[in-house]
Amino acid sequence: MAEELTPATPDESEEPIKQRKNGLYPGVSDELAENMKSGWADTELRDLEPIPQAAETAARRAALSARFPGERLVIPAGNLKTRSNDTEYAFRASVEYAYLTGNQTEDGVLVLEPRDEGHEATIYLLPRSDRENGEFWLDGQGELWVGRRHSLTEAGTLYGIPASDVRELAGSLREATGPVRVVRGYDTGIEAALTDKVTAERDEELRVFLSEARLVKDEFEIGELQKAVDSTVRGFEDVVKVLDKAEATSERYIEGTFFLRARVEGNDVGYGTIAAAGPHACTLHWVRNDGAVRSGELLLLDAGVETHTYYTADVTRTLPINGRFDEIQRKIYDAVYEAQEAGIAAVKPGAKYRDFHDAAQRVLAERLVEWGLVEGPVERVLELGLQRRWTLHGTGHMLGMDVHDCAAARVETYVDGTLEPGMCLTVEPGLYFQADDLTVPEEYRGIGVRIEDDILVTEDGNRNLSAALPRRSDEVEAWMASVKG
Secondary structure, X not given: OOXXXXXXXHHHOOOOOOOOXXXXXXXXXXXXXXXXXXXXXXXXXXXXXXXOOHHHHHHHHHHHHHHOOOOEEEEEOOOOOEEEOOEEOOOOOOHHHHHHHOOOOOOOEEEEEEOXXXXXXXXXXXXXXXXOOOHHHHOOOOHHHHOOOOOHHHHHHHHOOOEEEHHHHHHHHHOOOOOEEEOOOOOHHHHHHOOOOOOHHHHHHHHHHHHHOOOOOOHHHHHHHHHHHHHHHHHHHHHHHOHHHHHHOOHHHHHHHHHHHHHXXXXXXXXXXXXXEHHHHHOOOOOOOOOOOOOOOEEEEEEOEEOOOOOEOOEXXXXXXXXXXXXXXXXXXXXXXXXXXXXXXXXXXXOEOOHHHHHHHHHHHHHHHHOOOOOOOHXXXXXXXXXXXXXXXXXXXXXXXXXXXXXXXXXXXXXXXEOOOOOEEEEOOEEEEOOOOOOOOHHHOOEEEEOEEEEEEEOOEEEEOOOOOOOOHHHHHHHHHHHHO
């Protein structure tokens, strides 16, 4: 990684250049500074078209405007976060900002200014790097170092929103009058400019509204979720093809294999891949992925590709590493499969959100009673939640731009709500027998099974977006054999 000349920012451009403590150049000569100002071609893009979701983002802003008439609304993208010293984490814009604009640029801010009728939207962004003051090559975030960014004119065309220089925004917000709301937690500079104009309660109402707005997906979103799932299916196939190499190395080979598919076909993984082999499958969020992969054990792979527009899949399959379930593994796997079948069948418009969870938990409780692991009757087990020693988690969650989407929604509209067409959720029951659980037979210990699919609520029932990945135990074995060739 090359070492930039200076960490100076645009606001410091008139001050003496700040050198890196151990930089190799003592400064910039007047001659070099003058030379760098000229001789550059015009690269303005004049044939741009609006982004594919421009109509959808406009409709989302209109709904937001209608909910908060007469109020200034401020939605930041967020800023770069330092990973260590002078390196940053890869930037991911806030979901609220990306949902309303389609833009993914750090430091961006969407502002909806109240007007007599509705609001006027402006997207505030960094303009092209200044070549006159040397920012483009002297600043650590200048375009020579990190790549070209869109001009404000280009941005206006792409996103269908007039664009202005974000460096002027904090000052104007300090002078703003009237009611203001801001989405907190992403941009401390913007929040500081509004500190005496906002309240936590009012800002939370804005955050909750934007979370609930995503409960029902539009057609663009559904298409993106299907893209994410399709890439994820290919990622699972990639993993099955290299299980022998994972056995020779570790779970990291599985994680890396899936990550390659995510980066080639999408933006990233939608969350930390869980590549849990053997007893690690009983650790629900096993993301260390540094354990052994052994023939005869199971691999629980929970992974999802995130598209370039931030929509993520979330799929889990539990696979026999050698391609065949043994008797106990199949027994436990088939119980989870039956529970998932019951859960998926309960997903339909008009059903309570909790119905699919209750249906899956009932099946698992029945099997645990049948196997003698817990004393029945089943109604008693469910009432006391005794099955939770081995089922542990809820049976699903909303899915979208976050893997656990719409998390700020009110309980009455989410967990206690009713399913509607356009909602997308996961159905993911599991059974986990910890390696040190002395209440179960020894042959159960260290076995963890989860099966997870992404389910879209339709007008007449549901559609399994991830149906291309087999689920039934015999079909899983046949699929693995065919993929391995």
